[in-house]
Amino acid sequence: MNTDLSFIIIDDSELDSFLTRKFLKLTYKEVSISSFQNAQDALDIIGENAGSDNLTQTIILLDLQMPIMNGFQFVEEFEKFPPEVQKNYKIVVQTVLTAKNDPNDINSILKYGTVKSIIQKPLTTEKLLSLFEQ
């Protein structure tokens, strides 16, 4: 599989973040993964790396419901980065909510250009694979 790929996990739940990391390792043996419990920290790092000539495609696995800064707020802030920074990233949203039981319709996050898809938790190898066939 494509090894020029790295991942950023943003999830306030330690267990979920652990699981995502393990599933990624099962699917891609050699891959760089960093994880954050607080979306703001992830933004800071992305901002710091913006200057460097790092062309690796990075997939951000983003939880929606988090304290301090939730997924929606993260995407909002992320899209303030210049296009040349944004193009190195793709956002995949992970959530326990379904479109049916969420009053703020989670699908509305797809209107952001950088958000590629939504997957329902719990994560499985199948869900991860189906993501990258697209």
Added chain:
Amino acid sequence: MAPEKIKILYVDDEPDNLVGFKASLRLHYKVFTAVNIPQALSCLDNHPEIRVVFCDQRMPEKTGVDFFEEIRVSHPLPVRILITAYTNVESIIDAINKGNIFRYVKKPWTETDLIAAIDEANKFYMANSMLTIKNDELQRAYNELNKFAHSVSHDIRGPLTGILGAINLAREMDDAEEMKEMMFLMEKSVKKLDAYVLSMHDYYSLQRGELKITEIDFHQIVDELKAIYDINAKINHVAFNIDVKQEEIFRSDQAPLRLIFNNLLSNAFKYQDKKSKTKSVELSIHVRKSVATIYVKDTGIGILGSHVGEIFNLFYRSNSVEVGSGLGLYNVKSALLKLNGQIEVNSVLHQGTTFKVTIPSI
């Protein structure tokens, strides 16, 4: 003391009628009169507690029916009764059908007619006000239910899907060490779920429960708290200092009082700065002049200034490091509301937080 008289307003352009009306009814009711529409409107504005409005149908500026149609919108609460001779039945029937008037009294009226009408109107008024109060309560309950439905999907399904995901992953795992690490994280999720259910229970008993007042011995409560938190203090190397001064009788409800202590103390221990060398939690309780002043002071991570205003809100969480349900401090606030108490917060980021609680003896 006799119950306060019901307030009624009578509008008629003939001063003699007003005098007669007031004379026959003033013993039973507090009667306001108005000789024209502007006077009537200003009377309604100045006395919003007027329950019944009588108006004569034949007025120079406007008919009684038109006046009622107008105040039905501007002053919807008072019950409207028309006084009229049998002249224009059509317009009266029309007004009743449109809901603009409650009933009518025919001219010339007798005192018995009026009293019966006021009696009926008052019952209608009371039923309506009760309905409004109940409606508000229901609306509030509905709003909370909505918040709950939303939080249930996240705070209960969240840990559950995590555990389910872990079970899925376990099928593909061989390393025992990794497995142990995962079990530890699973345990945390289960504990979080359990804490959520417990605080949910607190929430309901606070909302629905009656007060049970007993004499409170703070020394005894503190002994019990010490037994619970000493273990935590030892394991995490947190100094736990307690200072109690109570030399007078203090009456309150045990259950909400314990809830307040438990939430504030468990937060004080939970939000310690893991890296700090000198960690401490201080609890002080002073009872003086029938007021208990309680301080819970920690050397923890503190609360961001911009978050302090929101920490007592339902489902608010200002921190992602530790598991929290967003119910704890909301429950503390509800408990204090029940006990007529007050709470203040003082927090410095990375240095610690102090909660000051004052509760009057009941």
